[in-house]
Amino acid sequence: MKLPAHFAERVVAWQRSHGRSELPWQNTRDPYRVWLSEVMLQQTQVTTVLGYFARFLERFPDVRALAEGTEDEVFGLWSGLGYYSRARNMHRCAQEVMARFGGRFPETAAELATLPGIGRSTAAAVAAFCFGERVAILDGNVKRVLTRVLGFGEDLSSSASERLLWEHATRLLPPADDREAIASYTQGQMDLGATVCLPRKPSCMLCPVNDSCVARREGSPERYPVKTRKLRRTAQSLWVLLARDAKGRVWLEKRPAKGIWAGLHCLPVFDSRDELLAALPAAERGRCEDLAPFVHVLTHKDLHLHPVRIDGGTPRGDAARWVEASEWPGLGLPAPVRKLLESTGG
Numbered sequence: 073m074k075l076p077a078h079f080a081e082r083v084v085a086w087q088r089s090h091g092r093s094e095l096p097w098q099n100t101r102d103p104y105r106v107w108l109s110e111v112m113l114q115q116t117q118v119t120t121v122l123g124y125f126a127r128f129l130e131r132f133p134d135v136r137a138l139a140e141g142t143e144d145e146v147f148g149l150w151s152g153l154g155y156y157s158r159a160r161n162m163h164r165c166a167q168e169v170m171a172r173f174g175g176r177f178p179e180t181a182a183e184l185a186t187l188p189g190i191g192r193s194t195a196a197a198v199a200a201f202c203f204g205e206r207v208a209i210l211d212g213n214v215k216r217v218l219t220r221v222l223g224f225g226e227d228l229s230s231s232a233s234e235r236l237l238w239e240h241a242t243r244l245l246p247p248a249d250d251r252e253a254i255a256s257y258t259q260g261q262m263d264l265g266a267t268v269c270l271p272r273k274p275s276c277m278l279c280p281v282n283d284s285c286v287a288r289r290e291g292s293p294e295r296y297p298v299k300t301r302k303l304r305r306t307a308q309s310l311w312v313l314l315a316r317d318a319k320g321r322v323w324l325e326k327r328p329a330k331g332i333w334a335g336l337h338c339l340p341v342f343d344s345r346d347e348l349l350a351a352l353p354a355a356e357r358g359r360c361e362d363l364a365p366f367v368h369v370l371t372h373k374d375l376h377l378h379p380v381r382i383d384g385g386t387p388r389g390d391a392a393r394w395v396e397a398s399e400w401p402g403l404g405l406p407a408p409v410r411k412l413l414e415s416t417g418g
Contacts, residue, residue: 147404
């Protein structure tokens, strides 16, 4: 495949003139801040991440503070961002940076990728932004930009196709002797994908490499990238027990380490209403009130949640306890559980 001439130089020049520079994790070589932003931005919009990023830095200003924090504290600050495995891996990663590297992030993408939750692209982003390593990234935005510019029509569901795109991405990097360009080039690709080369209705006229773009020449940029294999959507019904005592405390349990909402504090959930009732003393089951059911949409599953409310009584549960109304807002809670508690007064 013929690569476009002067691609890196044009992306760098565009980024320095028109790219984003106001985000709080930009204009820094602090690997902690760059890594934190990269993890938060996975599957999440910039506008959502801004507030979470600031709150995390306030509580955990550096990797040592994060490593020494508790998982409950991390989940509490993460609550609402979703994909909680990111938070769990982030906490583990901070602990390994302290244990293995004395609190200093390693400076190469290869070493960074050995840490929990850091994939190849995230490792490359930290290494490029903070240490000037000449290494390619390939997040969702960059895949879109490169497949369109190159007219790369191979199916990215195939690992072989993805490896080939990695090779092209590496060949397009700025020269090895221009270490200052790598950060601008890396940021420029991200910015193009986020602001110009959009999934729908890309602004091709504003693109600095539009005259080299195969997809634009073909008149069909939206057909790239190609990825045919999709995960099948499923649905699941769950009954959620909302129990409160006379003091206004709510009954919460700690979820198992694996499965849905792993490790989070949660209202007890059951596969059926009968199972829910069985967790209550027999004399109290008649006082249950069914609240309006609602749907919570996950990436590949729709959760049909059926809340059942009871005031008083103590449900069974070894990993559960009564939690004060002033305490649960600071815990790591699944988004639909937090929404339910807020809407019912907790």
